């Protein structure tokens with residue numbers, strides 16, 4: 218498929234994001250922000266998040282932060298896509314979900330293929346199928362990539378444990394925060410590998426059910442970050458690790474699926490100072506985008522599985538280089554992505 222990079226900057230509202238489109242559909246009242254961070258490697262690939270935001274500014278900040286993470290993620294995963302993300306501002310009550318998604322899709326369509334949307338928190342495969350009725354190029358309209366995201370995270374956790382402890386995962390305690398699409402599948406992989414799994418979710422019923430299914434235990438959502446464990450696997454919302462809770466973290470390794478896990482960049486330094494191994498989210502949670510690329514490229518299952526399991530090698534490489542150089546794993550992961558992009562790129566401060 219031919220793709221023309223975005224050259225029209227008339228709606229640029231940030232000096233660092235390639236393009237930010239603020240969308241308002243009057244008939245449905247739908248408001249959204251689409252952030253295309255960088256299209257050096259290809260069209261911006263990234264999910265559609267549907268959540269309440271306190272303001273359009275907050276939605277825009279979230280979209281731009283997440284879009285930068287997608288640029289780094291796709292570059293590190295060596296797939297031919299740039300980074301993008303969109304957020305639809307959720308307002309209750311939702312009158313007509315289908316009309317809202319179609320309205321959003323019309324804005325995507327106007328971007329001429331420079332943004333390829335996928336699922337993210339709040340949206341489903343059915344929503345993407347609706348968007349696809351008005352925008353020709355979308356991902357995740359047939360299949361949920363979450364199981365592949367979970368497999369990649371699992372392989373990255375195994376590599377992080379091997380790096381930190383020199384052992385297999387067997388017998389390690391892992392706290393999975395978020396029993397949703399990613400955390401739910403991850404918990405099964407962890408349990409099958411002999412890990413002791415502890416599940417936390419603001420939906421306690423969901424957490425308890427998952428814990429029971431995998432033979433693990435439940436803990437209240439508020440206790441997850443402080444729970445004594447080997448690995449904390451954040452698979453819920455963003456910015457769970459903050460300068461304020463790092464001192465009370467109960468884990469030795471942070472490695473999970475949630476995007477934008479660190480509330481501030483310097484949390485990476487604080488974690489290193491505390492001796493906690495941090496695996497950057499944009500490095501470890503790329504299984505889903507790899508699956509999207511595989512589907513679009515006609516890969517077979519073995520090729521896809523091999524590429525997703527390759528996340529383990531990248532995690533090992535980044536952790537080794539960080540240890541040898543005294544840099545944080547984020548610095549090293551950004552350096553590798555920047556080499557691919559041909560210019561220095563970092564996650565937002």
Ligand SMILES: NC(=O)c1ccc[n+]([C@@H]2O[C@H](COP(=O)([O-])OP(=O)(O)OC[C@H]3O[C@@H](n4cnc5c(N)ncnc54)[C@H](O)[C@@H]3O)[C@@H](O)[C@H]2O)c1
Pocket residue numbers: 336337338339362363364366394395396397398399400417418419420423438452453454455474475476502503505
């Ligand atoms: N789905 C994917 O393929 C994919 C790919 C890359 C990254 N991610 C990221 O992984 C994370 C999880 O994605 P998902 O698709 O599983 O979402 P999901 O909506 O299916 O599940 C999220 C779960 O987290 C729970 N949760 C929300 N806030 C919480 C809190 N404060 N404490 C504990 N639990 C909380 C929710 O109740 C829900 O069960 C998100 O940050 C997403 O951006 C997902």
